[in-house]
Amino acid sequence: MNKVAIVGAGITDCRGRWVEATYWDLFQRAARRTLEDAQVTTAEVDSVVYGIYNDIFEHQAIPESALTGHLGMVNKPGTRVTSGGATGFYAMRTAIMEVASGVSDTVLCIGGEKATDCYDPQSKSATPMVIDTIAKSWDPFFEYPLGATASDSYMQMCMGYNDAYPDDIGDSLVRAKIIEMLCRQGNKNPFGQRRDETVTVEQVLASRFIIAPFLRLLETCMYTEGAAGVLFANEKKAREISERTGVPPIWVKGMGAANESYQTGRGGSYKPLTSIVSDRVAAERAYAMAGVRPSDIQLIELHDAFVAQFMITMGEMGFVPLGQTRRLVDDGIMADIRELGDDRPPPKGQLLINPSGGLIFGGHFVGGSNMFSMWSARREMLRRHLPLALIHGTGAINAVFGGALVIELEDGGVR
Amino acid sequence: MSERAKILGAVWNLPREVSEVKGKDPGTYLQFNSHMVTFYQQTYGELSRFFLALRAGRLIGAHCEKCRQVMVPAASWHCPTCNFAEMREIELPHRGVLAATAPITIFPSASFIGDAPFARGYVDVATDAPIASFLPSRLRTTTGLPRPGIFVKGVELKLVFEDVREGSIRDIFWVPMKEVPAALRDAKPLLASKLDFNTPPMPEVARDAAGEQALARALAAVEELAAKVGASPRAQKDLAGRTHAIGVRTGGGDFTLHVADARIRVGAGLPPKPDFVMVVADAGVFSRWVADGSLTDAAVEGALWLPHKEAFGVLPILDRLPRSVRRDAK
Numbered sequence: 219m220n221k222v223a224i225v226g227a228g229i230t231d232c233r234g235r236w237v238e239a240t241y242w243d244l245f246q247r248a249a250r251r252t253l254e255d256a257q258v259t260t261a262e263v264d265s266v267v268y269g270i271y272n273d274i275f276e277h278q279a280i281p282e283s284a285l286t287g288h289l290g291m292v293n294k295p296g297t298r299v300t301s302g303g304a305t306g307f308y309a310m311r312t313a314i315m316e317v318a319s320g321v322s323d324t325v326l327c328i329g330g331e332k333a334t335d336c337y338d339p340q341s342k343s344a345t346p347m348v349i350d351t352i353a354k355s356w357d358p359f360f361e362y363p364l365g366a367t368a369s370d371s372y373m374q375m376c377m378g379y380n381d382a383y384p385d386d387i388g389d390s391l392v393r394a395k396i397i398e399m400l401c402r403q404g405n406k407n408p409f410g411q412r413r414d415e416t417v418t419v420e421q422v423l424a425s426r427f428i429i430a431p432f433l434r435l436l437e438t439c440m441y442t443e444g445a446a447g448v449l450f451a452n453e454k455k456a457r458e459i460s461e462r463t464g465v466p467p468i469w470v471k472g473m474g475a476a477n478e479s480y481q482t483g484r485g486g487s488y489k490p491l492t493s494i495v496s497d498r499v500a501a502e503r504a505y506a507m508a509g510v511r512p513s514d515i516q517l518i519e520l521h522d523a524f525v526a527q528f529m530i531t532m533g534e535m536g537f538v539p540l541g542q543t544r545r546l547v548d549d550g551i552m553a554d555i556r557e558l559g560d561d562r563p564p565p566k567g568q569l570l571i572n573p574s575g576g577l578i579f580g581g582h583f584v585g586g587s588n589m590f591s592m593w594s595a596r597r598e599m600l601r602r603h604l605p606l607a608l609i610h611g612t613g614a615i616n617a618v619f620g621g622a623l624v625i626e627l628e629d630g631g632v633r
Numbered sequence: 634m635s636e637r638a639k640i641l642g643a644v645w646n647l648p649r650e651v652s653e654v655k656g657k658d659p660g661t662y663l664q665f666n667s668h669m670v671t672f673y674q675q676t677y678g679e680l681s682r683f684f685l686a687l688r689a690g691r692l693i694g695a696h697c698e699k700c701r702q703v704m705v706p707a708a709s710w711h712c713p714t715c716n717f718a719e720m721r722e723i724e725l726p727h728r729g730v731l732a733a734t735a736p737i738t739i740f741p742s743a744s745f746i747g748d749a750p751f752a753r754g755y756v757d758v759a760t761d762a763p764i765a766s767f768l769p770s771r772l773r774t775t776t777g778l779p780r781p782g783i784f785v786k787g788v789e790l791k792l793v794f795e796d797v798r799e800g801s802i803r804d805i806f807w808v809p810m811k812e813v814p815a816a817l818r819d820a821k822p823l824l825a826s827k828l829d830f831n832t833p834p835m836p837e838v839a840r841d842a843a844g845e846q847a848l849a850r851a852l853a854a855v856e857e858l859a860a861k862v863g864a865s866p867r868a869q870k871d872l873a874g875r876t877h878a879i880g881v882r883t884g885g886g887d888f889t890l891h892v893a894d895a896r897i898r899v900g901a902g903l904p905p906k907p908d909f910v911m912v913v914a915d916a917g918v919f920s921r922w923v924a925d926g927s928l929t930d931a932a933v934e935g936a937l938w939l940p941h942k943e944a945f946g947v948l949p950i951l952d953r954l955p956r957s958v959r960r961d962a963k
């Protein structure tokens with residue numbers, strides 16, 4: 219495959235609800251910021267890939283059709299990707315392949331969501347309807363009628379993991395400590411949804427249960443409205459843009475994806491309940507393609523739908539042993555942003571995980587959340603001179619979709 | 634036709650309206666009420682056989698003779714791992730094993746408000762097959778509210794059929810085998826009406842001196858809270874329109890929590906006709922409640938036993954009281 223670089227990225231403010239903008243405007247704002255960041259015009263963009271998870275949220279069945287004109291992409295190819303929570307990852311994968319194949323020189327990958335215009339007349343609030351809309355991602359024959367939701371489905375995986383590895387993710391104090399650290403990181407994200415919030419361990423442990431016994435309100439990701447864009451370019455164009463902007467290109471080094479079976483079961487190709495195999499396989503493929511090991515990577519933007527799943531995913535991707543993911547906290551593996559500051563790489567043996575605040579504090583506008591992670595990873599690589607980063611995406615029932623990207627800063631950011 | 638029998642009740646509607654809304658930025662914006670709903674006459678297609686079997690009180694799976702796997706529910710009749718070799722119908726037992734500890738939903742989606750707390754999980758039914766899928770299942774207990782420790786990995790389960798079945802995955806559910814009387818364990822099908830879900834037996838609590846001391850402290854704390862409720866408009870608003878006589882059994886003895894006339898009052902012993910009785914070994918749960926703890930959390934975590942979800946619905950109101958009292962005291 220041809221070399222592919224990330225040459226620009228831009229995001230909107232992440233908000234619980236944007237009454238000031240429709241998704242048309244949110245996508246346009248993110249596109250504008252992405253192209254401004256790369257100092258390119260719309261004419262220089264060959265093609266566009268949209269990440270939009272759910273037609274019901276956008277309230278339109280072909281939402282990307284309305285975006286073509288608004289984004290200045292008339293008479294160019296436009297592909298919409300939708301793959302549950304991993305929509306952003308799969309959209310980027312599609313954009314990367316389009317550049318890698320030589321079909322396009324530059325591809326704008328843009329994703330977002332307008333989730334909280336949904337409204338539940340019964341409770342007179344948005345959240346139960348947002349949950350119900352996402353729950354419609356489960357089939358109408360067997361799963362949805364039982365009251366399945368994204369939360370209980372992910373928690374089923376966490377309970378299964380806990381059966382196999384007791385005394386790891388089951389410690390609510392460890393999970394609350396991670397939340398506290400993610401909160402501090404989210405406070406430093408100028409676009410983060412909860413940048414002004416302070417959440418303490420005590421508040422996490424006192425927040426109400428969503429799913430027993432591993433999920434309280436303050437352990438879950440948010441519903442966000444917003445959009446994010448990433449501009450991918452081939453080597454020639456990337457060098458040209460880098461000259462213009464003075465910002466070194468960041469290269470896509472490795473990419474891995476794996477989707478497990480929808481059906482859970484024992485043996486064969488069924489989805490096991492004790493692990494998130496998709497995360498492991500996706501990460502291993504990305505490492506192999508990049509020629510790196512997890513120990514080479516110190517910056518991770520991980521799709522933290524829920525903090526217990528955050529811990530399992532860190533284990534599956536090889537950063538801590540499975541069954542001992544609490545060492546992230548117990549052994550101080552997760553870097554403390556208060557000690558790290560804004561421009562230093564983490565010391566050896568430590569990892570900077572979700573400096574954006576992740577999906578729990580930064581924002582989770584489903585179709586663009588992984589682009590949001592990419593935006594953050596690039597920002598941190600540039601200012602901390604970190605040579606490598608990993609971006610992870612997960613989605614669908616029981617976390618069966620997994621994706622990972624390894625990216626590399628040219629010359630380690632030294633110019 | 635009654636409202637209940639319709640797909641959507643009146644509560645699922647909104648007035649035709651464009652209203653003003655304020656956001657984070659200055660300025661006023663408009664929002665319009667709308668919907669994006671379609672109705673379906675959704676075919677069960679190839680799945681019809683499975684649901685027809687449920688209607689007939691049978692559980693069926695699809696069996697592949699090549700790899701010997703069993704798919705339950707019979708979600709396909711061609712084996713995905715054997716290049717779509719034909720699978721044949723097999724009759725499955727009405728007993729199974731919980732494949733993994735089940736999560737319990739406390740905060741449900743809009744369509745399931747009022748059902749919580751409920752447990753759902755994956756049941757390994759074709760336990761003799763070398764490869765088998767798990768059946769997504771409703772899990773119920775005859776011992777009160779679902780709580781941690783009941784639906785744990787490996788627990789043996791009995792399949793139960795609703796008496797009136799329509800052809801839905803909700804026509805069936807599973808209960809722990811040990812809760813099923815021995816004479817009913819081999820019943821095929823076992824009907825829900827044969828089991829008692831409405832009058833769960835109260836768990837035993839051992840009474841001791843330490844428990845009595847904990848109760849004395851708890852009662853003093855609750856009495857103090859009751860007095861403060863009398864001076865707190867917020868707390869009285871929380872209780873408005875409610876009348877309950879809630880029996881409480883603890884390791885130190887029994888008491889009654891009366892809710893009436895927007896006040897709470899402690900009474901001695903269990904009431905003759907309680908709305909319900911809750912049971913907790915450590916009366917300290919009530920001391921912690923008064924100190925801004927949570928009865929709901931105690932029930933969710935299993936320390937506080939409740940007979941049914943209606944009882945669970947009362948706890949959030951009680952949980953508001955210490956906070957309301959504190960806010961009004963400021």
Ligand SMILES: [Zn+2]
Pocket residue numbers: 697698699700701702712713714715718
């Ligand atoms: Zn087969």
